[in-house]
Amino acid sequence: MTTPRTGCAIDAEGRITFELPAAPGHRLLLRLRPKKGQPEDTLHVLDLDPAGEGRARAVLGTDPELAEGRWDVYLLDGTERTRLRPGPRDLRALVDGHLRERQGPLAVRVPYVTKDGYLALRTWVRPAHAEAGRVDVTGGTLRFEARLHGAALSDGAEVRLRLRRGEGAVRTLEPLAAEDGRSFSFTVDDPTLDPGIWDLFVRPAAGAPMIRLARLLDDVADRKHVFVYPGATAGSVEVRPYYTVDNDLSLEVTRAG
Structure with missing residues (x-):
């Protein structure tokens, strides 16, 4: 199967919407990349809902707060997972983020493309x-x-x-x-x-x-x-x-x- 490309858009509050070709029975998996030599222990699963025109959509809300680190994005079919490549990324809401007042604790999310061409999230959590x-x-x-x-x-x-x-x-x-x-x-x-x-x-x-x-x-x-x-x-x-x-x-x- 050709690896589907997954587009995403983020709003000013950090809510991320993922969109990809329809995949009945599948879900989206976010995996916190473990440190070298450590086991995988932090996963977050999102439901994929029909979005019309042969597309599916998943929304990562601001709750729960994702731990600080790098999160890889997968398509999940039962226990089988396929790492996803990026489609269009709409990050316009983040460009002037330094101009907005934030309260602590601060939670930041930035979708990005890894060196080997996959979709991932970079997250930070800071008390101040x-x-x-x-x-x-x-x-x-x-x-x-x-x-x-x-x-x-x-x-x-x-x-x-x-x-x-x-x-x-x-x-x-x-x-x-x-x-x-x-x-x-x-x-x-x-x-x-x-x-x-x-x-x-x-x-x-x-x-x-x-x-x-x-x-x-x-x-x-x-x-x-x-x-x-x-x-x-x-x-x-x-x-x-x-x-x-x-x-x-x-x-x-x-x-x-």
Whole structure:
């Protein structure tokens, strides 16, 4: 059987409608991709309903909340499953998602095409979120803009850079907050940063949990190789911002030259 192509459309609330050629007796299966060496243990099944003109439709509502990760999409016939290839994807509702106010906890879904050409969903679930915005590289200075969703800045707010390896050295910066208490900016121009990967967090208030800076609120499921920035040279180090495979914002620090 030829693998059917499945179109999908998502609305601003995260509701996804799948449409494919009619397949009587079949259902749609979403499978959370397990980590390497781990068993498959999270599945979600959707009914397929007739949609007219030889088509079938399934709707993934905002409830239940899908766990964070990558979900593969299959056509399910009893116990037999066939992984689905993508048809048209309507992601227009996601393009300006960073402009809308969100409350915590934040649940994000982005349909995308895998490297081997199959349909999948990238999902994130965060208690609160700091959406990374503009990144400016000028000389030896990096300037970052971001906006909080599900939290607001108050006394004791700080941006924290944490070295990923070793004992996890930390640098603390003071964010420059906008009048609304949600948008903020900060600069990085520290020539004493050790070489390695530094992850970026914001603590919105003294004693509050750290919030990872990331770019999640648009239609780009994997931005690591899409948003590529030059480095800034500060003293004897070069600092280059980049997005991880999870769309989190980090810094790669290397010896200049």
